[in-house]
Amino acid sequence: MTTANAIRLRYALRRERFSLDVEAEIPDRGVTAVFGASGAGKTSLLRCIAGLERAEDAYLELDGTRLDDSASGLRLPAHRRAVAFVFQEPRLFNHLSVEANIRYGRQRRSDRSPAATFDELVEILGIEALLTRAPSGLSGGEAQRVAIARALMSAPRLVLMDEPLSALDAARRQEVLPFLERLHARLPVPLVYVSHQQDEVLRLADTLIALDSGRVFASGPLEALLARADVPGLSGAAAAAVLHGVAGSMDDEFGMTPVESRAGQLWVAGRHPNGTTLRLLVPARDVSVSLAPLSASSIQNSLAADIADVLPCSDDSAVLLKLDASGVVLFAHVTRRAVAQLDLRPGQTVFANVKSAAVRPVFAESPPGPA
Amino acid sequence: MTDLGPLLLSLRLAATTMLILLVIATPLAWWLAETRSRLKPAVQAIVALPIVLPPTVLGFYFLVFLNPNAFAGRLWFEATGSTLTFSFAGLVVASLFYSLPFAVQPLQSAFETIGRKEYEAARTLGASPLDAFMSVVAPLCRHGFLGAAVLSFAHTLGEFGVVLMVGGNIPGETRTVSIAIYDHVESLDYAAAHQLSAILLVAAFAILLGVFALNRRRAAAAS
Missing domain, CATH: 3.40.50.300 (P-loop containing nucleotide triphosphate hydrolases)
Structure with a gap:
């Protein structure tokens, strides 16, 4: 750079x-x-x-x-x-x-x-x-x-x-x-x-x-x-992904806004004007995975993603799944038990379920300057 | 009133000493408050010496070093044509040393209390060291300057032993209030001694009362 x-x-x-x-x-x-x-x-x-x-x-x-x-x-x-x-x-x-x-x-x-x-x-x-x-x-x-x-x-x-x-x-x-x-x-x-x-x-x-x-x-x-998921303080249970997206037309009745990102559409809490650029924080703790899209669930966001890696955590009972959702990295902090039960392996396609309430739209980003 | 002369001379001496001391003591106190130099204890000890030494000892050394045959005395004599000993100028020089700790210590303690924080903030906002000191440190340490001014003024006003040794008793030149009082007592003129003593007593009380009242207002404003 x-x-x-x-x-x-x-x-x-x-x-x-x-x-x-x-x-x-x-x-x-x-x-x-x-x-x-x-x-x-x-x-x-x-x-x-x-x-x-x-x-x-x-x-x-x-x-x-x-x-x-x-x-x-x-x-x-x-x-x-x-x-x-x-x-x-x-x-x-x-x-x-x-x-x-x-x-x-x-x-x-x-x-x-x-x-x-x-x-x-x-x-x-x-x-x-x-x-x-x-x-x-x-x-x-x-x-x-x-x-x-x-x-x-x-x-x-x-x-x-x-x-x-x-x-x-x-x-x-x-x-x-x-x-x-x-x-x-x-x-x-x-x-x-x-x-x-x-x-x-x-x-x-x-x-x-x-x-x-x-x-x-x-x-x-x-x-x-x-x-990289190896930076001390930003890995393991503290891992998180940052997504960038543009707000679509909000659902005024429920106070939510769909945000179009490269990983797919995510519904986030709050009313954001159509067209605003937003930074979304997706903490690994608030992402779960399933083998099929969830239907009867309160979860609002289900993104198709490939498991890129299964990383150990300092906590022995958990692992960190590194997910690739259309080229965007997401993390899911899940138990080893769940990994064994679902037989999760790198390369597998899963659905990353992201709780809308946990996704924090941070701010209207200024358009990035000339790179 | 025949005693107006010594009174005015004392005031002139105290005011001159105070003004010069504020100029000298400010950088010295700032240095003492900031420095981590190994020289600091030695400098502090020298500054504090007049507090513990008998004024006669100080006066004796001034006599030794300021007389026209000594180096410092000769320089002054060659430059001005008058002697430092038994003159008003000599009294000012002696008073500067004698009252130095009373100017340095209030300033140093004020500087140490506020520390470097605001000074550093001012520096990162584009203020030169002198600018940061004058525009931020000095106003924040107002009470320290007031304390230094009042104490060095009052301490010089009450000076006796040093004056007697260095200045003697020359009317209009070195005959200060305290010397005049001593003279009156010696000649058993108690009425005149009373008059001057009472004036000094009331003046000293008024000055200190003013300082403490200001301090109380400041403390109340700060809380």
């Missing part, structure tokens, strides 16, 4: 509690998730990219400009990088109003044109009502949305987010995630998103860098890495 405008990075860090050696090339659009267990140095990696921390070996190239190159002693100071950072905590400036916080970076980077106007950002993040408030009076979710707006308003050429939802409780996370999805669909700025949460990665990432023990375990487009 070598493109003229790719972001190239290489960092080697040795710290007391971990060492990190990462080399990757990521596209200059969309969301790249850096995924791995906590305490693996993901935060330090982002801090190096932002120029807040020093690495023993560092190389960073953005838009064809080098920001870091330890071989030639180049290390651009943080404020000259135009790399914005959203931290785990909001880090708002308490002596300034919400609006002044958001405009802080814009005033300092008037030479660059921002990806979105103030009004657009405020609208996307739903913070119109907060502008005149003091940051100390905001809830955790509100404060983090303001911090995101502040970062994006600084006209960055790259945005870094370090587990921006980790300080929030489950309800607040669900409150902020949709805003991140809306951003993803509407902003042309590349975003590097560090997380150890499977659902955040599945919902937001286009590209994935999976870290394991301080090294790159695998990197590439999200679908390709999910299809």
